[in-house]
Amino acid sequence: MTVGFGRLGRVFLLAAAVALVATSAALALLDGTPRNVVALTFGVVALVALAQGVVWTVLQHRVFGGVAALRRVAASGHPAVATITAVGGTASAIGAEPVVRLDLEVLGRTVTRHVRVPFDRSDAVRAGRALPVRVDPEDPRTLVVEWDRLG
Known part of the structure; x- marks a missing residue:
């Protein structure tokens, strides 16, 4: 699970709102050339x-799923065991932790998920695990x- 992208998206959206307020303030309070330069x-x-x-925000939702859904499943989802059937690279990382594509067999179904793998657990990501x-x-x-919970 990762909510890092979702948080990052919210930070940028908040920064956009702050910059928009600053633009409005510059237009209201300044005159002449400084007004135009600062507002621009x-x-x-x-x-x-x-x-x-x-x-x-879109990347978070498409790659990892919605933040609220992931939190809800982490808190109250049914415990199960998923078997890795295939591992694929994504050339992505969040901090020092790689993001990998896992094909998993869980509850009789095969699902493909992009998963952030903690650095100290990367040795556990292999087919059959x-x-x-x-x-x-x-x-x-x-x-x-x-x-x-990984042993």
Whole structure:
């Protein structure tokens, strides 16, 4: 599970809102050339931050699932065991932790998930390995790997 992208998206969206307020303040309080330069600068910052916020939020949702759903499954999902059937790289990382594509067999279904692997657990990611997971009872494709329960 990762909520890092979701948090990062919210930070950028908040920065966009702050920059938009600064743009409005510059337009209201300044005169002449400084007004235009400051307003344009904050306006560009607002647009860039807005774009980044949208990108990170959408990326979080598409790659890892919705933050609220992941938190709910982590807290109250059914415990299960998923067997890794295939491992694929993604060339992505969150901090020092790699993000890998795992094909998992769980509750009789095969699901593919992109999962952030804690650095100290990377040796456990191999085909045939069983992973403790929490599964959404309504949608078994939504699952969270419980790395702290891995033996």
